[in-house]
Amino acid sequence: MTNKQKETTVIVGGGHAAGALLTTLLQKNYQQEVVLVGEEPHPPYQRPPLSKDYLAGEVDQASLYLKPCSVYENSGHQLRLGVRAKEIDRDNKTITLSDHGTLQYDRLVLATGSQVRRLNAPGADLKGIHYLHDIADSDALHEELVPGKRLVIVGGGYIGLEVAASAIKKGVHVTVLEAAERLMQRVTGPEISAFFYDKHRSAGVDVRLNTAVTGFEAGDQGHVAGVTLGEGSTIPADTVLVSIGIIPETALAEAAGLPCDDGIIVDEFTRTEDPAILAIGDCTQHRNLFFTNRQRLESVANAVDQARTAAATLMGEEKPYDSVPWFWSNQYDVRLQMVGLSQNHDQRVIRGSPLDKAFAVFYLRKGCVIAVDAINLPIAFMVGKALVRQHKKISPELLKDPDIELKSLVSSPQTSS
Template sequence: MRRSSLAAGTLLTTLIQKQWPHEAVLISDEPLPPYQRPPLSKDYLAGKTARESLYLRPHSMYENAGHRLRLGERVERIDRVNKTVELSDQSTLGYDRLVLATGARVRRLNAPGADLEGIHYLRDIADTDALRSQLSPGQRLVIVGGGYIGLEVAAIAVKGGLKVTVLEAAGRVMQRVTGPEISAFFLAKHRDAGEEVRLDTSVIGFEADDDGHVAGVAVADGSTVPVDVVLVAVGITPETALAESAGLPCDDGILVDEYVRSGDPAILAIGDCTRHRNVFFEQPQRMESVANAVDQARTAAATLMGDDKPYDAVPWFWSNQYDVRLQMVGLSKDHDERVVRGNPRDGAFAVFYMREGHLVAVDAVNLPIAFMVGKKLVYQHRDVDAEALSDPDIELKSLV
């Protein structure tokens, strides 16, 4: 295994629970044991969660079970012929089976001044620590990107007394992952909280003060937004360089089958770094979610133990912003009909996404029953009556 990712940690924990009789070695370029990443843009950033509470398990638990964590080291090369990996300290380590859980890296802006002090990205604990150290009441924070991470950080910053501006290049927030009704609801939520949210706004560069610290964000309309701190949150790309250099098939992710096996039967891959086959979908998918990382890790554990169980989980996601919990299940990008249940003005509603008469995705805002029922209906590929979904007098549970 490689990296202190949630996927790697879940796999190792699952192998321990199943009493896997062999030694596992987790190699990570981070100095920390596997930890949860969602709180990094939420409670951990707000200072409500201690670092130790993010760890999946104490370091000692892995070693007491007969496994090793080699932290602060990096795998530089895979030798598939001899089944060895070469590490950053020049040592080599042999393997019978190798699992790649290399995760993803943040997309970086290629714009003048993008390397100035005060411009941050958020992917790991160190990133959050660095950002939090520069946030204080009254400061001007500009967030480039109106996706999950950007909006979650915006909500935390506003609560902390900062003046927040969100710059989104697309025509609506969270456009890549949700429909217009959800986007409109969250746009209003953030603006009502006092944020300035500018849509259709592309960043073309950054300006510095006399000390080389970022002082302004230049946008395509010719204006400049004054700033003290910048967070760039424009997505991630799968970390596939190690797999590619080893000759493993990759296409916007390491290609794996429904048992998370790569093109080499001795090498598995899990988490954000993969494009995987799922018996639920016709085409390979790449998912950036906690649920995918956990489910693929469990599939990998079964594969390693010879108990092949194909990966067939329905993708699901969540986001907390202000007093709103958004829960999402399925993939809505190919829908041909949307059905709204409830009224967004009441702060609790859901959008059901249909394709050819059956439910393919649900976005639920403060409406957990819609998420739970929707998860079952999406998994079952059920044909559902649109009027029944929208009618508040019909219990959702009755549709399962």
């Protein structure tokens, strides 16, 4: 009598989603062989510190790793690092790798993440123009953040502002150029945008809104020397960071014929159209029982939660993904915590005051709380998670009354008047 041969599960990707999935499978004592294919030479690691602590040199590279390499080695699972998955043959269930090798799979999980959105403008290929997506990018930018140098950041979103906060503390002269009329306009309301605008300005960052970038000027030896603006002027620069968003990495899936639409389309169990292939993380356009429509979310929380759902699916468990989305950003001494999606709100309620550096904005639609942004107010974030999940209808007067404990609103039957 022979033992049944183990099946092979291949994970393509080396980011937070891939690492969280592999870690969860280890915890669940997954009996199948697992092979993780990662294009970078590093084991799965967390990316948020790349624009904050790691960029500032306050933590080392090993601290980024989700697990020490020894954990994977001792588990019996394989890490194929520094290798790119080039092609998927769904009929034969094989993957062609960049080192000319092939892998056979029984189950495949695509955690391919994203790529940075690049700025197509004259001079965009000059030396000294950076994008921030991986450890190598952060290392290269770190080398140039020298006191007295001039850094120009194109883009006023999370990453750009986090880098601005890290750089200004190192004595770098920082200018942030944002094309929209306010910072972080895509993800938050005007009160939070105004708070961070004031915070960065008071720290010495030159923040310019409604400012379009049309190109870059060259200096000595092909190095960037300036950023050209739409109105014709030029801002001197020693270093430039372009941070204008990301694009889901779907090329591998598309070439294999999997349906994609601003992400690899998956259901609430992280399954693609092919029953043998799952997909998780930034690369997915996914079903979530919490939302009516498919969503693509760019967050660590989504990566981890989808990884847990994928692990359950691989183990034969039916556990649909229904997590409330949440996000965070650390800038200076400020911790921004966000839950829900504030788009399409029809009312905003402020609890506390921006002047106190601890306040929250509740976003309502038809009287129900759909999102909360909390500045140095973790209780508002925690309560907000419950209110958003419950689609709770709460009176604005109760939300902003400082004499009413936020915790009491979670179980309160009171609704809008």
